[in-house]
Amino acid sequence: MVNLEKVAAAAIAYDAGDARRVQHLMKVYAFCRLIGRSEGLDAHQQNVLEAAALLHDIGIHQAERRHGSPAGIWQEKEGPAVAAPMLRQAGADEQELARVCWLIAHHHTYGAGEDTDLRILFEADFLVNAHEQNLPEQTCRAACERIFRTETGRRFLRDMFLEKPYQPAAGDEK
Template identity: 40%
Template sequence: MLDQLPEILQLDAEQKHFLQQVRQVMETYFGTDIRRITHAQDVTGHVIDLLQYIDADPVIAICAGLLHDIGIPEAERKYGRCDGKSQEIEGPPVARMLLADVGADESLIDVVCELVANHHTPNGVDSPEFRILWDADALVNLTGVVEGKEPYAIESILDKAMVTEPGYRLACKIYLPAGK
């Protein structure tokens, strides 16, 4: 996922190294929870895809993709659940700690934490990075939602779920049978 970032993103070696560090601290934090790690990696892969079509800060968007669900373990520990609201409450302090541990700039930390704090809130943040994160997370989470549904129903779900045109096109490519 981060090993082959598209040239169009114009990331320098230092930024790529930083993003690798963020990926590593996310994986370390989730530990043996392969499901959460895989989800974060899948969402981040879609973030990278969408960044090729949407003008946004790639470092912010990729960090948010990697860390958007980082509050789940703490939410489960505190509340016995990991619904969207509890993730939004517990995620920012953990994201802040992890980003600080890898030497992130305070302004980057603030923006990523705002995204993590709103990633289940429609229209939570008015930024291209938020819209990318929203669609990338939806692209992964829609698998269970559209399963077994007719194409017309899938198209309706995608139309309501996606907030960017590139996200919608990618969702159609993934979830609608060829020729629809």
């Protein structure tokens, strides 16, 4: 099993001085943890998913240096090479390392497959991006139909972005 505390510490240290990105990775990690557990991933799948969540955007700085852009395609290209040493230091075996790196290399490629861990990573990243980027309701509705596969992820998306907040009726206030 990958030591998630070591992965988190390495990712935070790598992103030192970039609090926005550290906050982003921690939020994606939290949603992956919640969705994965709610959807019944086994302990090994959950551990790999959480490691990928912590490192999903780890290629951004390298993408900006090499390609002048943080675009998803460059994050996917640069991320695995940055992540691999961190994963080895955190005790990942070769299968775990390969899967986490594959998830990093595909976390913006919505057509990459239907594996549950990949779909959960898409969903968690979208939930965080929807808030951080203040995405319009119609974008969230389209994502619910086209991207989201888990019932937990769909529920979180609906609850956060598509349902109207409770408003007490006149005279119901206490």
